[in-house]
Amino acid sequence: MKITGADAYLCHFPLPEPFYPSWIPAFPQTNNSLLLMRITTDEGIEGVCAGIGFANEWKGFPDLIRVFLINRDPFQVEEAVKILRSAKVVGFRAWFIEIALWDIIGKATGQPIYRLLGGCRDRVKAYASTGELRGIERRVEDVQALLEQGFKGIKLRIRYPEMREDIALVEAVRAAVGDEVELMVDANQAWLIHGFGSYPVWDFKRALATARELEKLGVTWLEEPLRIRDYHGLAELRRATSLPIAGGELNEDLDDFRELIGRGCYDILQPDVTFSGGILMGRKIAAMAEAAHITYNPHTWTNGVGLAANLQLMGAIPNCTHCEFPYEPPGWVPEARDAMLTEPLWIDGDGYIKVPDKPGLGVEIDWDKVEAHSEKI
Ligand SMILES: [Mg+2]
Structure with a gap:
């Protein structure tokens, strides 16, 4: 199996009311912001992952990670770990990407990750x-x-x-x-x-x-x-x-x-x-x-x-x-x-x-909602 693509959605889902997290003093959070990625493969199996965002700081990242991920075998998780460790050199803490590989592995084997x-x-x-x-x-x-x-x-x-x-x-x-x-x-x-x-x-x-x-x-x-x-x-x-x-x-x-x-x-x-x-x-x-x-x-x-x-x-x-x-x-x-x-x-x-028990992460993405609240980057 080979990775063929990595679609990226910069999402800002509105909160019903402003939320004041104790860890960001005096800041009203109005959105649930994240970078959602969908990793696709030549066998048609897809995996998803998401990393938290604040503003639009993830904008340059998808182009970088595509260079390193495409054509790799998603089962070689240790390779991905090394890539994500490397990404830190240029300022991206993107460990969440690894989760999409487990989603793919789970779906390919018909088992939840746990x-x-x-x-x-x-x-x-x-x-x-x-x-x-x-x-x-x-x-x-x-x-x-x-x-x-x-x-x-x-x-x-x-x-x-x-x-x-x-x-x-x-x-x-x-x-x-x-x-x-x-x-x-x-x-x-x-x-x-x-x-x-x-x-x-x-x-x-x-x-x-x-x-x-x-x-x-x-x-x-x-x-x-x-x-x-x-x-x-x-x-x-x-x-x-x-x-x-x-x-x-x-x-x-x-x-x-x-x-x-x-x-x-x-x-x-x-x-x-x-x-x-x-x-x-x-x-x-x-x-x-x-x-x-x-x-x-x-x-x-x-x-x-x-x-x-x-x-x-x-x-x-x-x-x-x-x-x-x-x-x-x-x-x-x-x-x-x-x-x-x-x-x-x-x-x-x-x-x-x-613990979600469907194959992979065990959860389903509402793509219509993602598209309605995101920018594809
Ligand atoms: Mg804590």
């Missing part, structure tokens, strides 16, 4: 991952609405100027929901986006003091308390608290994860296959983590194609416990997050999300 890579589970416990910093009263109401919809766990953002505000929020939510509901908290300190509004920058002492308070509140994990490669600080923090420490969503490639695992930085690793190296890289990192008794719960906050790709990895690995389900109504809802799919992904009656 069954080709380990076949560990067909559904994963989901938690609702919220995204905004809201007032305490509103957040408590929102959390109650999420529980009514069937979620058994909720992730809160703690990124208020003062630590006491972070703790007050978690305390109020814990008091409202009781001890049974799993609460995760994300400080998003590993990659700070500068430019629109102010944000707190945590040091080791704030991270440790926060962790000690959260221990008492029975929090499931504290995510990204320190800088992305503060290996020393993360390892010290992990040793100093019984609270599980999570992170690694934007780390990438084997060397980086060798350090995070080898130095004992995290209890839970969260590489996202669209950012961190692709599905095969994710499978390798999962094995390294498994050997060190570390959990691997991927970050998924991108779009429906990215969520499906990470779900395929979750289905394949033994050391995954939870699936992040990005959901913050009224702005960030499944219909907008998964606008490129024929059907948005949702949870079952037990609060689990099914």
Whole structure:
């Protein structure tokens, strides 16, 4: 089989309401923006992938990647990994391209990807991952609405100027929901986006003091308390608290994860296959983590194609416990997050999300909708 083409669609799907992500302070996000690519082959099998966008920064990339992909065998995934590593030299972090090859491999073999890579589970416990910093009263109401919809766990953002505000929020939510509901908290300190509004920058002492308070509140994990490669600080923090420490969503490639695992930085690793190296890289990192008794719960906050790709990895690995389900109504809802799919992904009656079981990624693209909201480049 040979790759014959790579169609690229620069998409901007409108959100029903503006969404204010805590990780881009004071920025109203109005679109779900992404580069969607369709890789075609001489046998008529096609694979899709998608990488997040902000403005139109992907414009030159499709021409570059076509030069390197066309005429290659899509089953030679390690070749693609080398190409994508090379693309970083000229500034493109495009690991998501590798996902389209797995979509092709799955369709060619008639299997969902997770069954080709380990076949560990067909559904994963989901938690609702919220995204905004809201007032305490509103957040408590929102959390109650999420529980009514069937979620058994909720992730809160703690990124208020003062630590006491972070703790007050978690305390109020814990008091409202009781001890049974799993609460995760994300400080998003590993990659700070500068430019629109102010944000707190945590040091080791704030991270440790926060962790000690959260221990008492029975929090499931504290995510990204320190800088992305503060290996020393993360390892010290992990040793100093019984609270599980999570992170690694934007780390990438084997060397980086060798350090995070080898130095004992995290209890839970969260590489996202669209950012961190692709599905095969994710499978390798999962094995390294498994050997060190570390959990691997991927970050998924991108779009429906990215969520499906990470779900395929979750289905394949033994050391995954939870699936992040990005959901913050009224702005960030499944219909907008998964606008490129024929059907948005949702949870079952037990609060689990099914690993799509059709061949490849297991999801279908709504091409009419893609064409209506994109520019072909
Ligand atoms: Mg996170």
